[in-house]
Amino acid sequence: MDVELLYWDGCPSTPEARELLADVLASNGVEAEIRMHHVGTDAEAKALRFPGSPTIRIDGRDVDPEGADATPALTCRVYYLADGRPSPIPSRDDLEAALT
Amino acid sequence: MTLTLATEAPPFELPGVDGSTHSLDDYADAPVLAVVWSCNHCPYVLAWEDRMSAIQRDYAERGFRLVAISSNDAESYPADSFEAMKAHAADKGFPFDYLYDEDQSVARAYGPERTPEVFLFDADRRLVYHGAIDDSRDEYAVSESYLRDAIDAVLDGRDPQRSDTPPVGCSIKWRA
DSSP states (O other), rough: OOOOEEOOOSTOOOOHHHHHHHHHHTTTTTTOOEEEEEEEHHHHHTTHHHSSSSSSEETTTEGGGGGSSOOSSSSSSOOOOOTEEEEEOOOOOHHHHHHO | OOOOOBOOOOOOOOBBBTEEEEEEEGGGTOOSSSEEEEOOOOHHHHHHHHHHHHEEEEEEEGOOOOEEEEOOTTOGGGGHHHHHHHHHHHHHHHEEEEEETTTHHHHHOEEEEEEEEEEEEETOBBBEEOOOSSSOGGGOOOOOOHHHHHHHHHHOOOOOOOOOOOSSSOOOOOOO
16 A cells, blocks of 8 residues: 655644554554655645645545645645544544545 | 743734724733734634634633734735635634734734744733643643633733743745
């Protein structure tokens, strides 16, 4: 399984996102390296279709497909939890769903 | 450079989403004033802004005022444009003033690094608390309410027990 975490260092959510992702992988018995990919310029964001930090792709698929097509930008990405609350990282449920 | 404790609040005069211009002097009657750097697009702000509204409502009877300022570069971040600020404030029903610092001069005077980031001033407009609103972006995980504690202290004539905490949020989007 290919697991990629794209991030921009202007957003502080990367460590929390990586920790949650690693925990979800481990608790689901997935032995996969998290490939960290820093996005540092607008050109890179556009080339990588990077809608904000963090963006997590599993086998190339965004864990939050609804937000994947937002305008590429060096920004903090907004996720929405099941109860509608905004969050700077995806939910555990969304990450687990992306593994199946 | 971020304001240091006991520094006097720099003056400002900025347009608000309500169509009026607001200056620091407009809040002269408030015994305690929170100036909060904010914006539209940041998920950390979105996670905290309902708490900002709740704090304004809860302390309104005691004269507390909260004013939010966005200084983000709207050319690079259109979601933070003044028009978008007006729409967001209307959608959320903010009970506080939401001001636009288009030329970023007020941000340069106060020195915020993040959104949201709080500067709390006493009745003499001396900085008594700087930092985060509380200790968790997750409202259900909050164990320490830094801003509420600091407001309580000032209203009770005490110095806040905690005067500085690290703000957590998106970087200020400075113009190139």
